[in-house]
Amino acid sequence: MPDIIICPSCGENNLPDQEFCQYCQTRLQPLTGPLKGADAPIKPGQVPTKKNTAELEPILPQWLRDARDLARKDDQQAAQENLQQPAQSQPASSAKDLLAGLQSQAGDVKESDLPDWLASITGVISKSTKSQTESSDFRWVELGDKNDFAKDESAELSSDEPQPDEKDEVRDWFRNLGSSEQTQQPEQPESIENSFSGSSASDTPDLLRTIGGQEETANSADSADYSETGLGEPPTGIISESLKSTESATSANELPDWLSSDATIPPSTAVEDEPTAMEDVPFDDIEDESEAAALQSPSYTIFEEKSLEPAQEEHPLGWLDTFQPVSAHQPETPIEQADFTPLDFTEDSQVSDNLDELFIDIPDGLSSASEVPRSSIPTADTDSEVIAPDDLPSWVEAMRPVDHGISQLSSQTLESGGALAGLAGVLPAAAGFAPMSKPNAYSIKSQASEEQQAQAALLEQMLTAETAPVPMASFSVLRTSRRLRWFLTFTIFIMIAIPLFLRTQMFSLPVGIPLAVNGALQVAQSIPEDAPVLVAFDYEPARVGEMEAAAAPMFDQMILLRHPHLTFISTNETGAILVERFISGPLAVHNYQSGIQYLNLGYLPGGQIGIRAFAQNPQITAPFDMSFSAAWDSAPLEGVNSLSQFAALIVVTDNADAARTWIEQTESARGGIPFVVISSAQAAPMIQPYYESQQISGLVSGLYGGALFEQYNAGRPGTARSYWDAFSLGMLLAMALVLGGGLWNFSLGLRDRAAAWEAQ
Amino acid sequence: MVISLDLITSVISFLFTLLILSYLIGDNPLFRIAVYIFVGVSSGYVAAVAWWQVIMPRLIYPLVYGSVLERSFIAIPLLGALLILMKIFPRWAGLARIAMAFLVGAGAAVIIAGALIGTLIPQISATINAFDVNSASVRNISVVEVIFNGAFILAGTVFTLIYFHFGASPKADGSMRRLGLIETSAWVGRIFIGITLGTIFAGVFAAALTALIERISALINFFGNF
Numbered sequence: 001m002p003d004i005i006i007c008p009s010c011g012e013n014n015l016p017d018q019e020f021c022q023y024c025q026t027r028l029q030p031l032t033g034p035l036k037g038a039d040a041p042i043k044p045g046q047v048p049t050k051k052n053t054a055e056l057e058p059i060l061p062q063w064l065r066d067a068r069d070l071a072r073k074d075d076q077q078a079a080q081e082n083l084q085q086p087a088q089s090q091p092a093s094s095a096k097d098l099l100a101g102l103q104s105q106a107g108d109v110k111e112s113d114l115p116d117w118l119a120s121i122t123g124v125i126s127k128s129t130k131s132q133t134e135s136s137d138f139r140w141v142e143l144g145d146k147n148d149f150a151k152d153e154s155a156e157l158s159s160d161e162p163q164p165d166e167k168d169e170v171r172d173w174f175r176n177l178g179s180s181e182q183t184q185q186p187e188q189p190e191s192i193e194n195s196f197s198g199s200s201a202s203d204t205p206d207l208l209r210t211i212g213g214q215e216e217t218a219n220s221a222d223s224a225d226y227s228e229t230g231l232g233e234p235p236t237g238i239i240s241e242s243l244k245s246t247e248s249a250t251s252a253n254e255l256p257d258w259l260s261s262d263a264t265i266p267p268s269t270a271v272e273d274e275p276t277a278m279e280d281v282p283f284d285d286i287e288d289e290s291e292a293a294a295l296q297s298p299s300y301t302i303f304e305e306k307s308l309e310p311a312q313e314e315h316p317l318g319w320l321d322t323f324q325p326v327s328a329h330q331p332e333t334p335i336e337q338a339d340f341t342p343l344d345f346t347e348d349s350q351v352s353d354n355l356d357e358l359f360i361d362i363p364d365g366l367s368s369a370s371e372v373p374r375s376s377i378p379t380a381d382t383d384s385e386v387i388a389p390d391d392l393p394s395w396v397e398a399m400r401p402v403d404h405g406i407s408q409l410s411s412q413t414l415e416s417g418g419a420l421a422g423l424a425g426v427l428p429a430a431a432g433f434a435p436m437s438k439p440n441a442y443s444i445k446s447q448a449s450e451e452q453q454a455q456a457a458l459l460e461q462m463l464t465a466e467t468a469p470v471p472m473a474s475f476s477v478l479r480t481s482r483r484l485r486w487f488l489t490f491t492i493f494i495m496i497a498i499p500l501f502l503r504t505q506m507f508s509l510p511v512g513i514p515l516a517v518n519g520a521l522q523v524a525q526s527i528p529e530d531a532p533v534l535v536a537f538d539y540e541p542a543r544v545g546e547m548e549a550a551a552a553p554m555f556d557q558m559i560l561l562r563h564p565h566l567t568f569i570s571t572n573e574t575g576a577i578l579v580e581r582f583i584s585g586p587l588a589v590h591n592y593q594s595g596i597q598y599l600n601l602g603y604l605p606g607g608q609i610g611i612r613a614f615a616q617n618p619q620i621t622a623p624f625d626m627s628f629s630a631a632w633d634s635a636p637l638e639g640v641n642s643l644s645q646f647a648a649l650i651v652v653t654d655n656a657d658a659a660r661t662w663i664e665q666t667e668s669a670r671g672g673i674p675f676v677v678i679s680s681a682q683a684a685p686m687i688q689p690y691y692e693s694q695q696i697s698g699l700v701s702g703l704y705g706g707a708l709f710e711q712y713n714a715g716r717p718g719t720a721r722s723y724w725d726a727f728s729l730g731m732l733l734a735m736a737l738v739l740g741g742g743l744w745n746f747s748l749g750l751r752d753r754a755a756a757w758e759a760q
Numbered sequence: 761m762v763i764s765l766d767l768i769t770s771v772i773s774f775l776f777t778l779l780i781l782s783y784l785i786g787d788n789p790l791f792r793i794a795v796y797i798f799v800g801v802s803s804g805y806v807a808a809v810a811w812w813q814v815i816m817p818r819l820i821y822p823l824v825y826g827s828v829l830e831r832s833f834i835a836i837p838l839l840g841a842l843l844i845l846m847k848i849f850p851r852w853a854g855l856a857r858i859a860m861a862f863l864v865g866a867g868a869a870v871i872i873a874g875a876l877i878g879t880l881i882p883q884i885s886a887t888i889n890a891f892d893v894n895s896a897s898v899r900n901i902s903v904v905e906v907i908f909n910g911a912f913i914l915a916g917t918v919f920t921l922i923y924f925h926f927g928a929s930p931k932a933d934g935s936m937r938r939l940g941l942i943e944t945s946a947w948v949g950r951i952f953i954g955i956t957l958g959t960i961f962a963g964v965f966a967a968a969l970t971a972l973i974e975r976i977s978a979l980i981n982f983f984g985n986f
Contacts, residue, residue: 489784493976496969500977545974546967573806576813602813609863612870624817654967664878665870681966685959692913693886695878702963703970723973730969 009418026418027059488737495733499725507728509707509721516691517708520698523648523674524558531647532640533564536662537575537582539654543680544578549719550702551652551678552586553709556716559590564647565636566598569622571611571658576602576626586717595629599636602626608661615643615669644671652678656686663690676700703727774982777975887917916952923949 004013009026019029060068414424448456499506513521527533539547558564568579579600583592592598601622604610614621618632619641625631632640640646649670651662659677666675674697679687681702691699700709707720715721779794819838822830840859846852889895890910893903901909922945928936938946 485784492972496973496976497980500973501980542971543967546970549970549974573809574802576809577805603809605810605814605818607867608874609867609870612874624813624821626813628812628817660879661874664874667874667878667882680963681970682960682963684963685956689883689886693882695882702966704966722977723970726973726976727966727969730973731966734965734969 007418008416008421024418492730492733495729496726499729500722503722504725505721507725509711509724510704513708513712516688516699516701517705518698519691519696520554520676520678520700520705521557521709521712523650523676523697524554525561527558527562527564527647527674529562531562531564532636532638532645533558533566533648533650534643534646535566535568535579536649536651536653536658537568537570537579538572538658538662539575539578539652539680540572541574541578543654544581546680546702547652547654547678548582548586549723550680550700550706550709551582552717552719553706553713554650554676554678554700555582555587556590557709557713559587559592560713560716563597565638566592567601567631567636567640567646568598569601569604569614571604571607571661573603576600586719589717595625595627595634595636597636599631599634600626601631608665611661611665615666618643643669644673646670646673648674648676650676650678654680654683656683659683659687659690663695667695674698678705770978770982770985774979777979887913890914915948919945919949920952920956921949922946923953 005016005018005028006012007014007021007024007026007028010021010024012021012023014021014023014028020027415421446453498504555566568576570576570579572578583594583598590597594600602625604614604622606613610621623631625634631637643649643666649662649666651659653659653662656679659679663675663677675695676698677687677690677696678700679702681704684699684701684705687696687699687701690696700706703720703723707724710716710718710720776794776797779790782788783791819834819841822834823838826834840862843859844856846855890913891907892910893906896903896906922942925938925942925946927942928938930936937943
């Protein structure tokens, strides 16, 4: 939704024309646009345009407004004092002293509780007016960049603040340095710091700036560069002048050897090499020496106090403005007129060696800068020579205090929106999750009663019992022994093959005739001559040996006696082909012809539904025979229109379910026609109840039934007889094996029980 | 040299008999070959039977040569067959439910009605009529034998049914046991069930033994013919 501005702080929706969030008063409209045109950064040498930003006054924080008011008052007081005491301020400026600029800062420093050594560094307690660059100040404040950094940096530097003892030490030598600075104004060549004045001076050690920044023009150029970068760093010349005074005033014991010998370096060498050397020297190395610490403490103190002073941070160019008029109005005084002893820069080989060691890691930018011929070094008094911020070497950028502060703050949380935008480490990383107070101490002693503890123990016992493995009773598994298997196979094969091969008739056929077989015999003998008989062939080819042996005697007798017209049908896909095998096999002697004496209706689909449909209307259900001829017009089915018109129904099956289906589904359709089932021995026990219930007329089951029937058929066709000895031996062997195995197992059980009883 | 069909079939049957009997040494490639051939031949034969004995005479022939009435009758099973064929396409598989519902409903009705009329009622009646002394003369047996047979059948039926009564009540020691009378009757019923299963096992063994005898006889006859 482009018409709604979402507050980056509270996330609430605001109208696009609102400048502040109506919920949290967070600024929604940025004060600065793209850095173009009027908002473009000020370049070196460019005089900032004064803008009337009074309308922005109300939005400033209270502390900033207070600081601004205080600064105005200070400026007014300083202006009055300058008017009243022109003579006092004149010495600082008349001596072409760059520290004269500190006079204007002295007042601010004093009010900002600067150390005494810094406040009295120039020896003059004077206040200079600061130029008001409120426009840029407002911008910095609202952007939250400069002040925020200053706050953080001040907070960080406060931890590194030197101890009072160190301050006192520094104060002594630095005070001496201030007193002697007026006497030391050696003519120095143009400082190389001008080429990288602003940015490099920010982090350049004081000693480096001391050696390099000697000329006023260079100072003014430095000031311009500082205004360009906006760092608000003090001009290098201030400290360099101070340090130069220190070099002449302090004794060799107070300064390190390498530093004291620096003063003897010729100007050309010192100016070109010293800054680079000092910038490469780590502070840690310097801090090892007490003198180095003493030298660093003033510069750090200056930065620290400056960062702590809001008014001064508001006007990063203010101190430059107060500085420039003084230097600008001062005529360039010859160095000879200065009342000081110039430094005696003599070449020291030892110092050169030390410097060579320090220049091992000279950055490329600095090394190239040091190689620039003096003629190409820009002079500080040319304001047109501007170094764009983008042209600054990377190592200079890295040395900027801003980067230094950011690098330290990188590990902290940086707020990206709201009133705290740009601030880091203000809020805890996990607000709301940090422990707000010490957790209460609770007693770990159980306060449950005995009853509760007993119940808990009972529950624990129950759970333990549930998870405990329960040993399962193991049973001895009867494994098939290869030897036993081969023994049984060999025995059965021998017992079967020998009678078959010898065609023995050791065992007589079964005597007597069961009622079920007798019923089948009666049916076979009682059907009319040439009567149509329906035969259902529903057995698997694997049972063909048994089924043919069981069915052949009955059909042989029936054909011999009654010459029935047989109609075959099967609910098994292979039944039709088995019919042909049966006719051409055991009944081949009768020479029955298809379509004349018998008819094969083939496969009857549908299972029980098909049988039911065939029982109700056989002509529609099975209209064709296997030769795709009209079945019900053929001779075997002549005059037959329904199931009840058949003379008999014979089901030959090896499956009790098939027999049951035929019995059930033809119950109402077959009427009173005889129904005989010729089944396998395995299905006979399940079919026997249907004979007991008189639902079927007879039952011939297995080889036993066939053998019985053969006895009443003059031993025809003789298949059962040929199998009977082998069958009898096989059955005896099976009974012996079963009985012997049972006795063996029983004996093993007795032995185990006896062993267990003895063990007990 | 004329090779008779009987000789070919005898050789093939002999080889396949040996392949099947090779299972005695365990599962082996020869046995697998025989099984795969049987499965393939059976599948092909069933497909041929389905085409020549079902689809052609019962669907295509009436549609081509049948009368209008026959064609109209054939349209219904044809539509059902087409609906069942929709099972091939998952998107249209739901249409097959119509024909399947008809088949399942009709099949259930036929089976239940047949079981009720052909098995349950006649068997119950037979059990009751087992004590019919009038049937003694018909079956040419004595009255005592009729009563004994009826009592035996009744006892076997009742005890077997009691065995399948698994209702029990908790005892004082927490164990679950059936009533004493039911437990005793179930024990008797278990004897009847054991006898029945033994009979079935004997029938199965007899059937398998007969099949084995037939195969060994075929092998002997195969060698005897040479």
